[in-house]
Amino acid sequence: MIVLGRVSDPAQLPDDCAISAIATTALANDLPLFTCDPSDFAGVDGLELHAVSAEPLPST
DSSP: OOOOOOOOOOOHHHHHHHHHHHHHHHHHHHHHEEESGGGTTOOOOOOEEOOOOOOOOOOO
């Protein structure tokens, strides 16, 4: 995936664009990516992907 340009508000992007921006940021900065839905990033070469489970935060 390749993303060019600058995004001021990722919430306004379609899901595929936001996923591309997240993956590209991780790759460009040589960072691992932790996600609850690793299938969103299937096929992204070179991405160090870690699946995590979503658990509710403890209440305070």
